[in-house]
Amino acid sequence: MNWAEIGTYAAAVFLLVGALFTLVGAIGLLRFNDAMTRLHAPTKVGTVGIGALLLASMTASFVFGEGSFHELLIMAFLFVTAPISANFMSKVNIHRKTCVPPPVPPHGETWSTLVKDEIDQVPTGTQS
Amino acid sequence: MTRLFNWLFPHPAMTLILAIVWIILQNDLSYGMAVFGLILGIIIPRMTAVWWPDRPSGFKIGKMTAYVILVMWDIMVANVQVAWIVLTRPNSKLRPAWIIIPLDLRQPEAITVLAGTITLTPGTVSADVSNTGHYLLVHALDAPDPDAVRDEIKQRYEARLKEIFV
Amino acid sequence: MMPADDLFSWALAIAFAAIAISQLLAMVRLVIGPGTADRILALDTMVVNAIGVIVLLGISQGTRLYFEVALIIAMLGFVSTVAYARFVLRGDIIE
Numbered sequence: 001m002n003w004a005e006i007g008t009y010a011a012a013v014f015l016l017v018g019a020l021f022t023l024v025g026a027i028g029l030l031r032f033n034d035a036m037t038r039l040h041a042p043t044k045v046g047t048v049g050i051g052a053l054l055l056a057s058m059t060a061s062f063v064f065g066e067g068s069f070h071e072l073l074i075m076a077f078l079f080v081t082a083p084i085s086a087n088f089m090s091k092v093n094i095h096r097k098t099c100v101p102p103p104v105p106p107h108g109e110t111w112s113t114l115v116k117d118e119i120d121q122v123p124t125g126t127q128s
Numbered sequence: 129m130t131r132l133f134n135w136l137f138p139h140p141a142m143t144l145i146l147a148i149v150w151i152i153l154q155n156d157l158s159y160g161m162a163v164f165g166l167i168l169g170i171i172i173p174r175m176t177a178v179w180w181p182d183r184p185s186g187f188k189i190g191k192m193t194a195y196v197i198l199v200m201w202d203i204m205v206a207n208v209q210v211a212w213i214v215l216t217r218p219n220s221k222l223r224p225a226w227i228i229i230p231l232d233l234r235q236p237e238a239i240t241v242l243a244g245t246i247t248l249t250p251g252t253v254s255a256d257v258s259n260t261g262h263y264l265l266v267h268a269l270d271a272p273d274p275d276a277v278r279d280e281i282k283q284r285y286e287a288r289l290k291e292i293f294v
Numbered sequence: 295m296m297p298a299d300d301l302f303s304w305a306l307a308i309a310f311a312a313i314a315i316s317q318l319l320a321m322v323r324l325v326i327g328p329g330t331a332d333r334i335l336a337l338d339t340m341v342v343n344a345i346g347v348i349v350l351l352g353i354s355q356g357t358r359l360y361f362e363v364a365l366i367i368a369m370l371g372f373v374s375t376v377a378y379a380r381f382v383l384r385g386d387i388i389e
Contacts, residue, residue: 027214050342084372089335111258
C-alpha cells in the first residue's frame, strides 16, 4: 500500500462524508415544521458537507496531479459567511413574525430587530 | 521605534492574514508571492486604518489559534449530533427553545466572534442582539435544559474570548 | 476490499447523486416554503450546493479551472442572500 492508494481512499471517504452531510442538510431543510428550526440543518451541516467535498478535491489534486491548496480559501469563506447569512435569516423570521416570538430581554431592553427607527416612521405629509 | 511599528502595522494579525490569503489565492508557495503578499498586507491595513478607529489593541494571536482549533473540533463533534437528530428524531419530540445570554463582552468585534462561534457550533443559532448590546438571543434546536446550554456557552467560549480580547 | 480507483469513482458518482437530490429537496422547499425566510434559506442552500457540484465537476475532470467559478459563486451567493434579507428587513438595500 503506497501513498497514492492511501490518498485515493482518503479522498473517497471525504467524498462520501460530504455527500452524506449535504443530503442531511437538505433533508433537515425539508422536514422540520418551524421556520427557526429549519434554519439549523442547511446552514451548518450543509456547510460542513461542502467543506468535506473541498477537502476531497484537495486530496485528489495532490494524488492525481500537481497539488493545489486554494480550496482552503473557499472553505474559509463559507465558514465566515455562513453565520452572517443565518443571522440575517433569523432576523427576517423575527421581523416577519413567522416563528415563535422570542422572550423579551430583561431590564427594559428590546431586540434590535424590533426597534422602531426613523426609516419606519416616514411622516405622512411628505408623500405628495 | 514602537511608534513606527504601530504606524506601519496598524493591525499585525491582518497583515499576516492578508499575506497568507494572497499566497493561497495564487496557489504558489514561493518567495516572490510571499513578498508581494506582505506588501499588500502592509498597504491595505495602512490605507483602511482611518475607517476602523477603535480596533481592539490587545489581541492575542496564540490564544486565538488555540480557540480556533477548539471550535473546529466542536464543529465536527456537534455536526454528527445534529445530523443524528435530523435523521432520527420526529418533529413532535423536538424541543426547540429561545435562550437569552447575558454578555460580559463589550467590544463589538468580540461579540461578533462569539455570535459566529455560536452559529457554527450546530444546535444553536445566534439570532439577535439587544439594542444596548448586553444580551444575545440564541435559538437552540433541541434543548431540554436551556440554562445548561447558556452556562456552557458562557464557560466554554465567552470566558476564552475575554482572555483573547483584552 | 475494493481497489482504490473503483471506490473513488463510485464515491464520486454517489456524491453527484446526493447533491442532485439535495438540490431537488431545496427546490421543493423553495416552492412550498410558507414564509419569506424559508425561500431565502432554500436559495442559500441551493447556492452552497451549486458550489459542491462545481467542485465535483473539477474532481471528475481533473482540472483546476473551476476554482474561480466556485469562488465567484460563493461570493455572489453570500451577497445576494444578504441583499435579499436586507430588502425584506428594511425595504431598501443601500441606505
